[in-house]
Amino acid sequence: MDLPSVMRLAELGDFIIPLTLRAICDLGIADLLTDGPEPVEKLAAAVDADAATLARLLRALAAKGIFTEVEPGTFGLTALAQPLRSDHPLSLRDVYTLLASDLQAWAALPHSVRTGEPAFDRVHGTDYWSYLADHLDESVRVDRWMHSINRLHLRTVLPAYPWAELSHVVDVGGGNGGFLAGLLSRFRTLRGTLFDLPHVVAGAEELLAEAGVRDRCVVTPGSFFDSVPAGADAYLLKTVLPGFTDPQVTTVLGNLRAAMPAHGRVLLLEAVLPAGDTYDVAKLFDVHTLVLTGGRHRTAEETERLCRAAGLRLAEVRPTPTLTVLDLRPA
Incomplete structure (x- = not known):
């Protein structure tokens, strides 16, 4: 069995990460992490979101290297997440919008x-x-x-x-x-x-x-x-x-x-x-x-x-x- 091909297809066929990424961009989460990691409760309060649900989204993205969970319930930026900031010189925040x-x-x-x-x-x-x-x-x-x-x-x-x-x-x-x-x-x-x-x-x-x-x-x-x-x-x-x-x-x-x-x-x-x-x-x-x-x-x-x-x-x-x-x- 060609297990690597099966696993690769599972990754390529995924729509969960792309849509989750766009939802996080619309919320502007990366902008809230510019000065360093923050607890998810603080992030959720700033964007009027449910903290437990927001944690689930960020955890999924962190598994792909977009954001990082530095300790349980606290998230920060990674190199991949930096361009999601509004003030990044090549910001992609508005590119990944959920229409x-x-x-x-x-x-x-x-x-x-x-x-x-x-x-x-x-x-x-x-x-x-x-x-x-x-x-x-x-x-x-x-x-x-x-x-x-x-x-x-x-x-x-x-x-x-x-x-x-x-x-x-x-x-x-x-x-x-x-x-x-x-x-x-x-x-x-x-x-x-x-x-x-x-x-x-x-x-x-x-x-x-x-x-x-x-x-x-x-x-x-x-x-x-x-x-x-x-x-x-x-x-x-x-x-x-x-x-x-x-x-x-x-x-x-x-x-x-x-x-x-x-x-x-x-x-x-x-x-x-x-x-x-x-x-x-x-x-x-x-x-x-x-x-x-x-x-x-x-x-x-x-x-x-x-x-x-x-x-x-x-x-x-x-x-x-x-x-x-x-x-x-x-x-």
């Missing part, structure tokens, strides 16, 4: 497997983007998730491309402006336009002001399925197109081509699917995207085919430790 709407969609994954359609629509009776527009509390949590991921992407993607060559970047589908704010902060001669749906950019003004770049950035609400602001020398789409189907992507790329000048470029920042059995987060997100939106992650070759259909060509591919930069130019 019931996502989990309900995942429970309907068999529907996606049978039909190729997003399980989210099946469960909630509307598409993912419309759902967020109608549930602003969850939309805000998704924005916070993106803001956390942006910290990592800014560190890895910005050194990989000559951003100083550009004068005006339109961040298409740029959320509340977190990535664009970081980009403008590092390149002081660069101007930006933040473009996304009205409810998404509603809080962008404050974020851009806090970053000190509001005077170099225009916030424009709209849908990239209709049109995008014209005349910029670069159009940036970070982790946007995988959320949509091939026909939808072709429409967006066509709108970008119509708006950009002859010297313009489109910069796609995406997790690109590699060939073979190589591990890559793109292969995981590809399934997550199927469940939520019905979109898909793509190989560089698949993206290039969609570009050609929209009058664009793939000029350059620049991998980074996180996302890949796909540089598109007019064909």
Whole structure:
């Protein structure tokens, strides 16, 4: 009997640790342990939780090296738990949030497997983007998730491309402006336009002001399925197109081509699917995207085919430790 394989499968198939981790992040437990270990009764009182139940969750995570039980009923941070603090430079607290709407969609994954359609629509009776527009509390949590991921992407993607060559970047589908704010902060001669749906950019003004770049950035609400602001020398789409189907992507790329000048470029920042059995987060997100939106992650070759259909060509591919930069130019 191949017992190691059985035990490994039991670990990989577990959903208890991921969901427990997300519940603990939503409670902000790691923030309460910054100065050292604390008894679970004190932690529970601070977050309005049941102490015995909280101890059970922390004990399960400690068994995986996330938190440590330094003595019975007293828990502290480990190296794995440090990034769960809100003040960590690469904080993941808001990344690991527990959204019931996502989990309900995942429970309907068999529907996606049978039909190729997003399980989210099946469960909630509307598409993912419309759902967020109608549930602003969850939309805000998704924005916070993106803001956390942006910290990592800014560190890895910005050194990989000559951003100083550009004068005006339109961040298409740029959320509340977190990535664009970081980009403008590092390149002081660069101007930006933040473009996304009205409810998404509603809080962008404050974020851009806090970053000190509001005077170099225009916030424009709209849908990239209709049109995008014209005349910029670069159009940036970070982790946007995988959320949509091939026909939808072709429409967006066509709108970008119509708006950009002859010297313009489109910069796609995406997790690109590699060939073979190589591990890559793109292969995981590809399934997550199927469940939520019905979109898909793509190989560089698949993206290039969609570009050609929209009058664009793939000029350059620049991998980074996180996302890949796909540089598109007019064909």
